[in-house]
Amino acid sequence: MDVSLPDSAPAGAAVQLTPMMAQYFEIKSANPGYLLFYRMGDFYELFFEDAEIASAVLGIVLTKRGKHLGQDIQMCGVPIHAANDYLNKLIKLGHRVAICEQVEDPAEAKKRGSKSVVKRDVVRLVTPGTLTEDDHLEARAANYLAAISSVRHGDTDFALAWADISTGETFTADLTAEQVLDELARIDAAELLMSAATRDVLSERQLLPPAFLARTHVTPPESFDSQAAADTLRQGFPAGTFDPSALSRAARSALGALVGYVRDSQRGAGVALRAPVIDSAGRHLAIDAATRMSLELTQTQRGQVTGSLRHSIDLTVTAPGSRLLASRLAAPLADAAAINHRLDAVSFLTEDTLLAGRLRTELKAVPDLARALTRLALDRGGPRDLAAIGRAVGGAISVSRLLAGAEALPAVLERLSATLAAAPVGLATDLAAALDDELPLLARDGGFVRQGYDAKLDEERALGSETRAVVAALQARLIAETDVKALKIRHNGVLGYFVEVPAGQGNKLLEEPHRQLFIHRQTMANAIRFTTAELADLEGRIARAHEAALEIERKVFASLRYSVLERTDLLRALADALAELDVTAALAHLALTRGYVRPEVDTSLAFHIEGGRHPVVEERTMAEGRSFVANDAELSGSDEIGGGRLWLVTGPNMGGKSTFLRQNALIAILAQMGSFVPATSAHIGVVDRVFSRVGASDDIAHGRSTFMVEMVETAAILNRATRRSLVVLDEIGRGTATFDGLSIAWAAVEALHNQTGCRALFATHFHELTSLAKTLPRVSNVTMKVREWEGEVVFLHEVVEGAADRSYGIQVARLAGLPEPVLVRARQILNTLEERSSGTASSGQRASVLDDLPLFAHQPPARPVGPDPVHQALDGIRPDELTPRQAIEALYELKKIRDDARRS
């Protein structure tokens, strides 16, 4: 790429470019916004700014190659064999890459003249939402590409289409503006396509938070044209699999954009999207983004997976099973009959533990069929993908036999059993017979077909190894003829086969009688290399045998690939069934190992939980050697009495309010995703939406204060909750002045009770609210039980009827380690406030109370009244007289005395 260019216009214009530079610029300008991986031999090279970016991000050396416009051309390269790792890193950091390959044999280019360049073209655009390789994907997470469209004159305002290219699953949904955020949070797409106009509409309506904006890729408006979409869709899906006219205009537009983008990014490789499932938001239990965060469904509020509900309940044994479990958790059902079908299946496997155990053992060995299938469809698959499909089909057959042996299967398992029974036995046998035990990643270099599968291949391979024997024989003969014992026949990539003798004996071969036979090729420092006519002939035979063998292997691969792809629909159905079975067996296992029960789910407004536990906190407390205190909840209502009940939960900080609130929301979600629940019994009338605002945090990034966020969210709940909803609210109104906060909380409880009539848990520190139970018939007061001992508070985590008489804030502050003088002073202020001020004092009156407080007064901490049993016991101990064993026992005894005193 040696070019000297004038300091004028760049590529194309008056500038004289080398043919390769011209080609580079042409390809680069056709793919704006992408780092261009430009194939040169065994490397992908990057130039100019691309090279600077890649070298900085990947930590690879930036070099120079020729000049452009008088400037050095910056360049860096990544070797082909390691390209995947580098690609992965770039994509994870938000870059997009165009892979440009040589699309003809360099020999062809040479035929056009010595200066002609090899033809190159972009074969694939790699973006976060279009990944298919295992190296780039998390096995247990779906990787969605989504497209959102907006129309100004349809039934709905927006539509979303999304697909996981790695498995082909595709969905569409029409959305109202209100549903956009919820759905975006549920799908959590890796890449979100939209037109600039849609982006503006969403931003204007505050429907595009930074997390999604960062994943947004704006595509030209034409890509969202709903008219043009019809054609794109017809080409994008196999004929007869779906009818684009069944979609709304907005959904057609979104799906058209999605399919078009996938098609362009895969550059003609057959895109294996499945016919879209038309999703309707009403089918699911709606969970908004804030609730997902608050309940820590898939990650904790700190962004960690460990500690989330998903992490705690995912006992699946396959990656596709884990992905399905996550999507069920993200979108539990809202239809009692469908939920009960799932529960029937889980229930069956909790009863037949032998079958469940066997199923799980078989499933464990089943590879990711759907992803392997997609790679093969995109012509990106290798022998290992074929083998994975073979093993998955084999697994399906074994599992199907196990199910066939069971009697009276519930409907879901019956359906799965029927699907799995159709597993193509012949295909599995064929793949197992054809493929070797150890397989290379790529089909390109051969070496994957099992010995004995193809007679002709075995013949060519034998020829190859026979000729190797012939080479050995030839070497022995040449040694005998020349009497050069050190003569060797060797091979390298440049010379092919050659005869090598040490330099000292080389002359012998250059002289008569040998010079007739040995043709000089190369003189090295300590060796001389020759060839002979016989060796050249042998070499040709070996190469031909190798090429012939390779050709046969390629054909075997193509034919196996064809027989797999021919059965795409069937294989996908198997993949779905295997994942569903894994989820069902995993939920049964969860129920048995954690003591979960089957919830009674119906269309009533019941919400009656006995002995409920928090699935994650329970696990944690047990791991710490403590037991979890189970609690009941009774929010059941009916239309006759005007809706569900509302429990006002009071109690000190750290008393377990948040845990109690969240556990009930989680129990509803678990039940509706079709899982057993952590309780001794549960009766739940299907919930349409769950709202949880527990432990809300600042949204400073958005420039909204804690209070503002709280009010926006409370507004969303009051506007959106229905009688069927479950609302779980923690400390509404805490972020503002006491009286404002109290008034807002008061009005919110009234609204939830009188207008919404939903089932609700409302935790508060405003004890004044508890008087609402006297006037509102469906409101009850409960509190977290605590015990005080020597000025310290002991949390019992038990929910009991009644209202807390105080907050124990100072005791909790002591536990947190606030310095003693501060605590003493706080208590003093509190006493004065309590004495002199009634709950209804005006702020002016309170201020005067504060004026009266003695400043800087300090009193020593109050001593406990009466003899302290621990001190008494200590007094009785004579350390000098104790053996180590007695000392330990005394220590245990002391702790026991302390615990008994606390309990009494």
Ligand SMILES: Nc1ncnc2c1ncn2[C@@H]1O[C@H](COP(=O)(O)OP(=O)(O)OP(=O)(O)O)[C@@H](O)[C@H]1O
């Ligand atoms: N039912 C329970 N059984 C055993 N331990 C519990 C129970 N509930 C809560 N805990 C323990 O108490 C800790 C505090 O609980 P939680 O966060 O629910 O309190 P809180 O009253 O909501 O406090 P705050 O108002 O400060 O958020 C938990 O981390 C857990 O370890």
